[in-house]
Amino acid sequence: MIKVLIVDDEPKLRQGLQTLIPWQDLGFIVTATAANGQEALNVVEEQIPDVVIVDIRMPVMDGLQFIQRLSALDVPMHVHVIILSGHADFDYARRAIKYGVAGYLLKPVDIHEMSALLKQVRERMEGERAKGEQRRFGKANRDLLVQHLLIPQEEAHHPSNVRSALQEADLLWDNYEVVLVSPQVPEADRSDALIRLSQGLKARMEPSKQGVVTIIASYVALLLQAPLRGKDRRLDLYRELQDAAEEVRFVAATGGAVSVPEEIRLSYGKAQEAVKRAFFSKEDGLLGPSSPCYPVPVTSLSSGEPSEAMMEELIFRLYYSLDVGNHAMILPLLEEAAACFIGQGHNEKSVKESFFFLSNTVIHKLGSGLRMERKEMESVSRFLNEIYQYGRLDELLEGIRRFLVELATDAEPSGHEQEFKKMIDFINRHYADNLKLETLARLLNYSTAYLGQLFKNRTGEYFNTYVDKVRIEKAKELLAGGMKVYEAAERVGYTSVNYFHSKFKRYEGRSPSDYKNP
Template identity: 65%
Template sequence: MKVVIVDDEPKLRQGLQTLIPWESLGLTVTATAANGNEAVEIIEKEPPDIVVVDIRMPLMDGLQLIQYLTSAGLQLQFIILSGYADFEYAKQAIKYGVAGYLLKPVDIKEMTHTLKQVRERIEEERLKQGINQTELINRDWVLHNLLLPQDKKEAPAQLRSMAKEAGLLRSCYEVVIVFPRVSDASRSDALQQLSEALKRTIEGKAMGMVTIRFPYVIVLLHEPLRGAERREKLYREIRNAASDIRFVAATGGAVSELEEVSGSYLKAQELIKQAFFSEKGRLLGPNPSHHPLTESCRQSGDNAEGMMEEFISRLYYSLDAGNGTMILPLLKEAAAFFLMQEQDENAVKESFFFLSNAVVHKLTSGYRKETKETDEVSRFLKGIFEYEHLDDLLDETHRFLLNLAEDSEPGGKDKEVKIMINTIHRHYADNLKLETLAGMLNYSTAYLGQLFKNKTGEYFNTYLDRVRIQKAKELLGQGMKVYEAAERVGYTSVNYFHSKFKKYEGRSPSDFKNP
């Protein structure tokens, strides 16, 4: 299969050509290009099978190239190369059906794995397109035909005749599919192992028929799975057949007509795609319940961008102040909001990537010491896209963020006030509000304000103003201009800064400034 590499970095183009074992993968690099315009000329003359493309390039970037080639009707597989800074931009390419997304610097092993996966996908598509419809009727072929969408099937009468000849004519059907959660390199072996083991159980007990339709093992049951007990029993059978293979399984529900079998199959496929939001260790079925998080999600009129900034801010202040008890509830609230926005699995993972990356950046920049090595942060961020269940993603994100802020939590009976004072001294220049801290500490605004007044003798805003004015005095004493000092300590209005300064110092900022 032919590959074209498109990247504006000559060293990267040369490195990929040299370091990737193209021949052993059954691939060959036929051309390279430094930008989208060059790539268009090359690809239109001799279309490849796979295009490896950088997302940011001069003249025509990677996204524009993908848009152009896709709209031109070319059936190509794209693998995107991107830096962390380009992540939001690269997300747009997902709707064009990119086959792979790799972060720079490129990991050769990961790149090799992705290329192999894409090649096998192309081979599978070609195999499906090349089925000989006139081959000798057999049970597997008839079952595969039943799984096809209605407009691709044989005529109903002919389909019923073939099903009868193959011994598949029944009064009821139910499709169960099993998807092995293994690497693409191991998928064929896993499918074979699962199929053979399930045949001994399902076909041995005359319960139905088992076949492979890549990337699934298909079970066509002759009787519906009525009741939770029968579903649990079948799930145990699949688990025993899988042995040490991780998997997810789903049923599309019972149907009574041959023409409806494909509908059951499609429903099961959709459930497999939604497995990320489901409970672990059970057979997924029709009419799935919403994830428990959505039940507790508050309705909000805020837009998604505004809510994301709020989650970032609340997580950051909670971690920076050492209030670890609020992290998991905040993460669950964020996840619930993403679900209420009807985000799919990829979108939820992208949202968690953006959220975590922003919090990590705020925590590890500025005056706070870096608490994690860069490679560990990178592994965590990349690993977000590997989680198979939302609950696992929440738990791991919670663990990682807590480790970022370990040993930072203040103690003592006045813990809440210490957190507030600590936060004021760290973030006096930010738009600090008592409401924000109240949400962070899980108290009402009125209660927390009174608690702060009782312990410090001053209201929250008064204390914040005093800290800001003290910092402004230091800056003015260093020769900073009045408007610069005002902005540096968090006042957006110079006139307001003047009034506050006179209130607490008895003179104007310009009087205080050193000549």
């Protein structure tokens, strides 16, 4: 509805105009009235009406003074003024017409004349609005036009004629393709990064009429005129993006080509989804709707934390692989962990949180056997914080692998003798854990049968017997130091005191209590 302000010092006339004119049928609504020009100015500043119907002769501030003051007001839209006057005021009213008033009516007001004039004012306003839209969406505002095409707007905010607006802005093309670029920077630096990237791309893309560059949401958006057909064309564009981004890391994705302006938003939506999946992507360069990637969570929230047993198993296998020097197993184990997290519906943030916990725990276990210097501790802290900065899952996994391997105490062993020595050392340090020959065989890439035979040949004992004897020897030391039998049993890895009793008597021929100091 077009808002109307009625200004007249006669209450009956104000009331008569409100009731006699079919405002609603004509597309208008009376939102306020005023008794003089000064009151009217106050209303205009507060409500900003579209149309003011004002009498010429009024006290305090007459109609002519009001129109003069109105033209000086800083209002965001043009206000249409209709003058009311008697026959004697015609010359006076004529002076007001030079200010560009919308119409002039004599008192007493004829309903039909007023209705006809209001229709003319409405048509004029509609024409002005259409021209304003064309100016708004013309060459001077190509960015705004592109943004309206990328994201669906309410009908009231759309240009009345999209194609004419595109033609005026020189954007009526045979094809369109949207590419979104997302700088991989901390949130505090994102705004500056978007501006710099946008300016760099504008200088490269727009003079050659490759397309239009704008900033929308948290992306730099490119609306391209020619579809990106073929790997070479996509690679050329990606290199241009790299040149414009300079040293800033980014993710870029295309939404594919469309042939009509109304489908531009579809290309934008597909590009947006591809950017969101970028962390799980398995390829470099410009991503697209069909780019291969790890299975992506269907929800934006994690469906549940990894189970305690699952995390313990992953930590156990990672730590022991590092401890025995089987560095080749680290990346496959990390990939297995990623598959577990993704399978539980984790998004990028929760995957990184899970790997932070996993890495921190493994580092802690490795560090318990190391004398870490201050520089090494700082390196660990820096590495853990960098987990959240990785833009791709495969890069994150490789970064974790590299750091853990570098942190491990021993280099990767070579030859059976070194491997055997490491295994013996491993048992002597981890006798209290739930050691199994199958676990060590898997970590050392041997079959269980082969490793068991190798162990028997070198030690003269079966694996389980050797572990039991190591445990019993350690238990004897603990008992001699005054530790209770059940405490010593738990300390060396036996969950059952009775089982510990039988093992101890079998190998030592005496009861554990015989080794306790009186």
